[in-house]
Amino acid sequence: MKVTAFLRLVLPLALLLGLAPAGADTPVPGERSISEWLQRMHEASRRRAYVGILVVSSGGAMSSARVWHICDGRQQMERVEALTGTPRSTFRRNDEVITFSPQSRVAVVEKRESLGLFPQLLKSVDAAIDQHYGASLQGSERVAGFEADVVQLQPRDGLRFGYRIWSEKKTGLMLKLQTLDAQGRVLEQVAFSELQLDAPVSMDKLKRMMGETEGYKLETPALVKTTPQAEGWKLAQEVPGFRAMSCYRRPAPTGGGALQWVFSDGLATVSLFIEPYDPRRHVQEGQQAMGATHALVQRGRGAGAAWWLTLVGEVPPQTLQAFAQGLERLP
Numbered sequence: 001m002k003v004t005a006f007l008r009l010v011l012p013l014a015l016l017l018g019l020a021p022a023g024a025d026t027p028v029p030g031e032r033s034i035s036e037w038l039q040r041m042h043e044a045s046r047r048r049a050y051v052g053i054l055v056v057s058s059g060g061a062m063s064s065a066r067v068w069h070i071c072d073g074r075q076q077m078e079r080v081e082a083l084t085g086t087p088r089s090t091f092r093r094n095d096e097v098i099t100f101s102p103q104s105r106v107a108v109v110e111k112r113e114s115l116g117l118f119p120q121l122l123k124s125v126d127a128a129i130d131q132h133y134g135a136s137l138q139g140s141e142r143v144a145g146f147e148a149d150v151v152q153l154q155p156r157d158g159l160r161f162g163y164r165i166w167s168e169k170k171t172g173l174m175l176k177l178q179t180l181d182a183q184g185r186v187l188e189q190v191a192f193s194e195l196q197l198d199a200p201v202s203m204d205k206l207k208r209m210m211g212e213t214e215g216y217k218l219e220t221p222a223l224v225k226t227t228p229q230a231e232g233w234k235l236a237q238e239v240p241g242f243r244a245m246s247c248y249r250r251p252a253p254t255g256g257g258a259l260q261w262v263f264s265d266g267l268a269t270v271s272l273f274i275e276p277y278d279p280r281r282h283v284q285e286g287q288q289a290m291g292a293t294h295a296l297v298q299r300g301r302g303a304g305a306a307w308w309l310t311l312v313g314e315v316p317p318q319t320l321q322a323f324a325q326g327l328e329r330l331p
Contacts (some may be wrong), residue, residue, distance in 0.1 A: 034135035035057040037151055040172035047071055048173055052144070052195035053083070058188040058291030071200040077206045091210040098210055103243050110223075129266040131157050133243040140168060143175040144192040153267070158182060159240060159319045160268050161292055171197065179292040179314065188291035188314075215296070224249045229330070233274065237326035239319060241265040263313075265322070270313030270323060277306035287317055296320040301328070 032040070049070045056063050068079040075094050082088040089100045099108045138150040148166035155162050162184070166176035176191035226249050228234060235244075242263040252258040258275040277299055288295045296311040309327065313321040 006126070011113070018242070032132055032135075032137075032203050034130045034153065037135055037165075037167070038129065041130060041167055041174045044168070044171045044173040045069075046076060048171060048197060049199050049201045050173070050195060050197040051201060052192045054190060055193045056190045058293075059174075061288075061290075068199075068201050068206065070203050071208070073205075074202055077203050077210075079206055079209065092204065093207070097303075098102070098213070105216050107213050107218050109218055109220045128241065132160060132265055133162075133267070138164070140169070143168075144195040146175060146195065146197075148175050157240065158316060159322070160265060160315055161187065165265070166191070168197075173197070182316070190292075206326045207303065222251045224251065228259075228261055231274075232330045233259070234328050234330055235323070235326045237322075239263070239270075239322045239326065242270060245269075268314045270311060270315055270319065271324060272327065273310040273312070274327075275308050277308045282308040287320075289317070294320055296324060298324060300329075 011257045051068050052066070054065050054067055054246050063085060064083045066081045066083060070077050076092070078090075078092045080090045087102050089102075091098050092099075094134040095111050097110045097112050099110075101107070105244055127153070130150075133152045134153065134156060136152050136154070140147060140149055142148065147169045149169055151165045151167060153163040153165065162180040162182075164178040164180060164186075168175055175195065177189070178186045181187055226247055228244070228247055231247075231249065242265050245262045245264050247259070247261045249257060249259050258273045261272040261274070263270045282299065284299045287297075292314045293311060293315050294315060296309075296317065298309055300307050300309050307329070309324060310321055313320060
């Protein structure tokens with residue numbers, strides 16, 4: 001999976017989880033609950049200024065990117081520069097995102113409610129994470145020159161993967177993340193190979209760079225916020241632990257388009273893409289996997305119509321099957 005696949009916005013959990021504010025006394029590492037571990041990592045990833053190089057290993061492939069991050073208390077800014085593959089620069093200011101592709105001279109402008117960047121991990125406001133994962137301290141190791149606590153997040157069922165996390169001892173910043181299958185094998189890994197904490201990142205400079213669109217063709221993907229019910233869909237049987245996060249319709253130039261319905265259990269995400277069935281384009285059904293990301297593609301029928309369903313998520317294939325089986329077309 002490429003580094004940009006880790007771009008997701010993290011929503012704060014402090015109020016919902018009732019955790020202590022920054023600066024308050026915290027228990028020794030071995031006594032922290034899963035919510036406290038995750039909240040500590042989350043706050044460090046949002047509040048710290050840092051510059052680093054990320055390396056991602058997934059499905060036998062490897063990619064890397066340089067990352068700049070800063071927060072002034074009101075807004076966060078990030079810059080991600082791909083170091084492998086096609087040249088690409090992505091800038092984020094809160095939920096505003098611009099991705100520059102120098103070779104094609106195209107800049108894609110988006111507003112994303114769900115976007116963030118490793119080392120952020122939490123993806124939804126969900127106080128029930130500890131019902132589906134357990135946490136245990138596994139010791140300590142050095143990563144990118146920093147001492148880190150090693151924490152294992154173990155799923156309580158077969159609907160989600162486990163995680164092994166290296167969290168910087170002083171700040172809580174996540175330095176390394178492994179996604180693990182049911183047998184404990186590493187499916188995917190992302191880690192800092194170099195990191196400078198409290199780096200002198202200039203927000204003004206990042207703002208200027210983000211606004212330098214002259215010479216680029218600006219593209220703004222059409223996204224219409226909607227609800228599954230308004231589009232004629234429902235999930236007749238919920239998948240334990242997963243909550244609906246957002247729903248958008250992506251209009252197509254020729255009409256129709258796809259519906260994207262996003263779910264999360266607080267850590268893992270699943271996206272359902274639903275569109276009218278077209279026999280000229282929709283031919284191959286089946287499953288695919290790359291690292292921790294699995295995909296399921298199949299044709300569906302119901303209420304006198306046929307549709308094409310694509311499910312993608314960092315979850316085991318049986319989780320995607322559960323979503324596909326629970327999806328129903330409203331009459």
